[in-house]
Amino acid sequence: MEISQSKQDVIQKTKQYKKRSQILEVWRRLKRNKAALIGLAIVILLFLMVIFADVLYDYKGVVIKQNIPNRLQHPSLAHPFGTDELGRDMLARIIHGGRMSLSISLVSVAFSLLIGGSLGAITGYFGGRIDMVIMRIMDIFLAIPPTLLAITIVAALGPSTINLVIALAVSSVPTFSRIVRGSVLMVRDVEFIEAAKAIGATNRTIIIEHILPNSFAPVLVQTTLSVAVMILTTAGLSFLGLGVQVPTPEWGFMLSSGRTYIRDHSYLTLFPGLAIMATILSLNLLGDGLRDALDPRLK
Amino acid sequence: MSKQQPLLEVKNLKKYFQTPRGMLHAVDDVSFKIAEGKTLGVVGESGCGKSTTGRAILRLVEPTSGEVNFDGIDILKLNPEQMRKMRQHMQIIFQDPYSSLDPRKTISQTIEEPLRLNHIIPDKNARIERVFELMETVGLAERLFNTYPHELDGGRRQRIGIARALALNPNFIVCDEPVSALDVSIQAQILNLLKELQSRLNLTYMFITHNLSVVNHFSDDIAVMYLGEMIEMAPAEDLFTQPLHPYTQALLSAIPAPTLNKKMDRIILKGEIASPIEPKPICRFANRCIHMQDRCRKEHPELIEASTGHFVACFLVQ
Numbered sequence: 001m002e003i004s005q006s007k008q009d010v011i012q013k014t015k016q017y018k019k020r021s022q023i024l025e026v027w028r029r030l031k032r033n034k035a036a037l038i039g040l041a042i043v044i045l046l047f048l049m050v051i052f053a054d055v056l057y058d059y060k061g062v063v064i065k066q067n068i069p070n071r072l073q074h075p076s077l078a079h080p081f082g083t084d085e086l087g088r089d090m091l092a093r094i095i096h097g098g099r100m101s102l103s104i105s106l107v108s109v110a111f112s113l114l115i116g117g118s119l120g121a122i123t124g125y126f127g128g129r130i131d132m133v134i135m136r137i138m139d140i141f142l143a144i145p146p147t148l149l150a151i152t153i154v155a156a157l158g159p160s161t162i163n164l165v166i167a168l169a170v171s172s173v174p175t176f177s178r179i180v181r182g183s184v185l186m187v188r189d190v191e192f193i194e195a196a197k198a199i200g201a202t203n204r205t206i207i208i209e210h211i212l213p214n215s216f217a218p219v220l221v222q223t224t225l226s227v228a229v230m231i232l233t234t235a236g237l238s239f240l241g242l243g244v245q246v247p248t249p250e251w252g253f254m255l256s257s258g259r260t261y262i263r264d265h266s267y268l269t270l271f272p273g274l275a276i277m278a279t280i281l282s283l284n285l286l287g288d289g290l291r292d293a294l295d296p297r298l299k
Numbered sequence: 300m301s302k303q304q305p306l307l308e309v310k311n312l313k314k315y316f317q318t319p320r321g322m323l324h325a326v327d328d329v330s331f332k333i334a335e336g337k338t339l340g341v342v343g344e345s346g347c348g349k350s351t352t353g354r355a356i357l358r359l360v361e362p363t364s365g366e367v368n369f370d371g372i373d374i375l376k377l378n379p380e381q382m383r384k385m386r387q388h389m390q391i392i393f394q395d396p397y398s399s400l401d402p403r404k405t406i407s408q409t410i411e412e413p414l415r416l417n418h419i420i421p422d423k424n425a426r427i428e429r430v431f432e433l434m435e436t437v438g439l440a441e442r443l444f445n446t447y448p449h450e451l452d453g454g455r456r457q458r459i460g461i462a463r464a465l466a467l468n469p470n471f472i473v474c475d476e477p478v479s480a481l482d483v484s485i486q487a488q489i490l491n492l493l494k495e496l497q498s499r500l501n502l503t504y505m506f507i508t509h510n511l512s513v514v515n516h517f518s519d520d521i522a523v524m525y526l527g528e529m530i531e532m533a534p535a536e537d538l539f540t541q542p543l544h545p546y547t548q549a550l551l552s553a554i555p556a557p558t559l560n561k562k563m564d565r566i567i568l569k570g571e572i573a574s575p576i577e578p579k580p581i582c583r584f585a586n587r588c589i590h591m592q593d594r595c596r597k598e599h600p601e602l603i604e605a606s607t608g609h610f611v612a613c614f615l616v617q
Contacts, residue, residue: 191395198391
């Protein structure tokens with residue numbers, strides 16, 4: 001009887017001091033940041049657009065269907081963003097192009113964050129010889145401009161979307177490992193890490209539970225910025241014929257192929273450019289807002 | 300020193316750091332014993348190796364050589380997994396309650412962590428019950444259960460640190476200047492709490508501080524460190540009434556007295572602390588000592604037992 005009574009007590013107490021749900025807390029803090037909310041709204045809109053691209057425009061019938069008599073039309077009611085040099089509707093191509101641009105950049109950022117982040121966390125935490133060896137290798141990679149590195153990798157592996165993602169991911173691994181290592185180094189010597197060691201935490205627990213949550217702020221910002229860089233690098237590679245292959249629509253590629261007509265048909269470069277800009281801007285606003293919202297010290 | 304089997308026995312503990320200018324002797328050949336339920340106060344000025352000694356005993360820094368026998372086991376010989384298990388019995392309370400708590404974890408998460416990681420209480424509800432119990436033990440109100448460290452003052456934060464250390468039911472706790480970052484009124488509260496916990500839970504403390512009045516109030520034995528070495532060790536009362544080492548005498552004369560018009564015979568030390576890098580085999584205190592003799596600059600004084608339980612390393616008493 002006694003035991004169950006105290007159990008009841010605990011359950012009741014825990015309820016009373018129930019932890020305000022972490023996610024709700026973050027949302028409450030994020031809501032105060034108007035810029036972040038705008039960013040979030042645009043990001044959601046972009047994702048909805050990309051997910052339902054097939055519902056809006058048929059891929060085979062509209063997006064890649066050439067219609068030469070219709071070429072290079074200025075924006076009108078029938079074609080809100082005009083048509084390109086092969087008579088394809090620009091709005092449809094931008095919506096479908098978002099699929100390529102967003103998935104390529106997000107997947108490659110995710111990969112380089114995972115690989116670069118783990119390398120950075122390990123080298124920063126353990127230091128010593130591992131740090132020396134891995135970081136010197138990263139330095140070698142950093143010495144090569146990322147675009148050039150990506151070109152080399154795609155040229156070696158052959159042009160395809162998967163190889164493009166690999167190239168983009170590898171080319172930004174050094175940046176991520178540097179940034180993660182730097183912020184891990186700042187956290188590593190704070191006393192609460194020693195405290196965790198004293199209560200018997202393993203290195204793995206210390207890295208995952210204490211070091212990473214306390215060092216992700218600069219990483220989050222870098223992640224959102226990287227998405228932008230990825231889109232632009234994809235554009236560059238596609239322009240060189242090493243990225244997305246015709247007729248697949250992709251923002252960067254559309255931007256560079258519209259260049260020829262920029263004098264008389266500026267909308268061909270304007271709209272893909274605006275799409276890239278909106279994506280990057282909204283991700284940056286959201287990333288900034290999230291960084292602040294995830295920090296319990298900022299009320 | 301008490302006659303019973305000591306809980307902790309440190310023998311010839313050394314911690315050297317490699318620096319560009321040579322070996323830094325942070326802790327040099329320190330030996331002592333602490334009996335169960337007793338407190339050893341360790342005093343000395345900044346940089347004399349007090350904290351490093353405390354951390355080396357817990358292997359938070361790996362000692363260069365020596366022996367640390369805890370309950371009869373030499374913990375320096377344990378492998379990492381055995382050491383991890385051993386940590387349940389030996390804990391530490393840190394100096395700075397601001398940096399010793401993870402700012403992204405709530406109080407309950409911080410106190411619960413040792414219980415969770417060591418699988419002491421597998422059941423979540425029972426664990427929470429224990430967290431409430433610990434919070435009560437250290438005098439934290441229940442409503443603080445889900446607050447973050449930055450929302451609390453220094454005294455409360457230090458109580459969290461104490462609760463975390465107590466969570467695993469340790470026998471031995473290194474208190475690394477647990478009150479020096481707190482203001483005076485709160486210092487007393489925390490000291491009283493530590494004292495009360497000691498008698499209630501039969502804890503053994505190694506109490507590191509630079510505050511002599513605190514150490515007198517708190518310790519059974521006191522060890523004085525200077526430049527990585529232990530220069531005097533005695534029961535607290537002995538040390539305060541008959542300090543033998545000139546450095547201890549100077550330290551004691553510097554304690555502020557709460558009386559007006561009392562003439563104080565302060566011994567003012569001249570000069571600076573010598574470099575701990577590659578020290579010569581002479582008395583390390585020689586260049587500041589008012590009783591310096593020729594011998595002090597030629598030989599290194601060993602720690603000898605001057606009277607029962609009173610150890611000192613000085614040629615004046617040899």
